[in-house]
Amino acid sequence: MPFAGRDLVSITDFSNDEIEAVLDLADQMDTALKERRDIDLCKGKDMATLFYEPSTRTRGSFERAMHKLGGTVISFAEAKAMSSAAKGETIADTVRVLKSYADIIVIRHPWEGAAKVAADYSEVPVINAGDGSHEHPTQTLCDLYTLRKEKGKLKGLTVLLWGDLKYGRTVHSLIYALARFGAEVICAPLQGLDLPSAVLRRIGSEYNYVPERVKPDDTKSLTGDVDAFYIAPFRPYNLALWSDVDSGPCPEANVREALGRADAIYVTRVQAERRNTEGATEMADEYPIVDSAFLRRLRKKTLVMHPLPRVNELAYELDEYPTSVYFRQAAYGVPVRMALTALLLGASKIEFPDKGGSPEEEAAYATYHQAVGISCPNPNCVSNRESRYLAPRMHMLNRQVGEPLILRCAYCDHEIQPPYIASSEWHQGILKYKKYYSSDSFMVDRIRPQNLVMFGSEREARELGFMPGKRTARRRGGDTS
């Protein structure tokens, strides 16, 4: 598919070939920048940068990228306070206006799914520069560019993800990309800041990654206060190595060995600004510091990466190490974002063979579009924050008979297991057929997916005129309100 006119909301919007194509063009941009050659590919084009959250690197490098391409920038650096959002304007209306001032829109917003809404309502390409704790795909392009430049390849690397993996949006985009490129990923989250279950499930169901957890006690001596666990590609030898790790004879040796394989450690800060949500309290003081003593557990050649800004989690003594690449990683933001912008604006064209369905396309899920029932469980999802014009949009994950029914929000990727279901085909003119059932009863396999109606509680079902059916009682506990 050509790049021109497309959006980049999630890193999974691009195939591996497309990602490599962006990085190849970034190499050319980097050379041209170093040679101080004029690159006027985007002369006459305008970029709007709409930032509702603070930014130094992302906005700075997007704006510099556009200037270097010969284009101009309309900058809303404090969009929350200084754009019409302060007067209550919705994201949809703001982008509908901006699209007539700009040829491309770069948006950063504190709500998960905001970039998707912008893309849905804009006729010009929209780039997600970070939406809440959801994704940050252009940071991932910079991370992959750094890995490829420093390690010469993207396939088959071992990367240790460190810190706040729950709220760190850069990590979420990066782990999808690493999984796509077949990396071994080691996760070392601080206690309570594990990868969200939806991210874990997705890398399992779409990329066959099987997470194996190591008890924190077994890793303390190696990793301090982090709650280390492993995610390995679904390959027999990896399974054999990790599947029994909880009960195995020497998990510590496994952890030590895995740390010794790492090509890169990707350190993240505590996303303190997202702390108002559950689980993320009082953690800054306990946050383990990656310093020279810790690095001795890794290989000499292990790259130290960080999306920046750093707070206390990365010792300054590492700055002089040749393997510390975080400032280079930030500098690569300019050529990478030049390449992306030129491609989406159609100013650079790259032809490459379309190798067919991506894992995401193959996994294509049915959309739940009943007018009633379930809404996104994430209070920070744009569908809840801007519910005056956005209806919940959910994908029904593919399931085998007997597996739980799971919906994934199309905006923020949060998942929900709806406790109660009914069929929209209840009526047949007979009111007594208007019944609801437990979603873990066999009725879930009787009702055709396109007819499923789902409820968050029994009360909700009753309010909509449904009566309890024979199979309403839930087998595994659950809501009875």
Ligand code: NCD
């Ligand atoms: C990141 C972000 O905004 O998510 N910063 C960046 O864009 N380089 C990481 C962070 O803020 O911790």
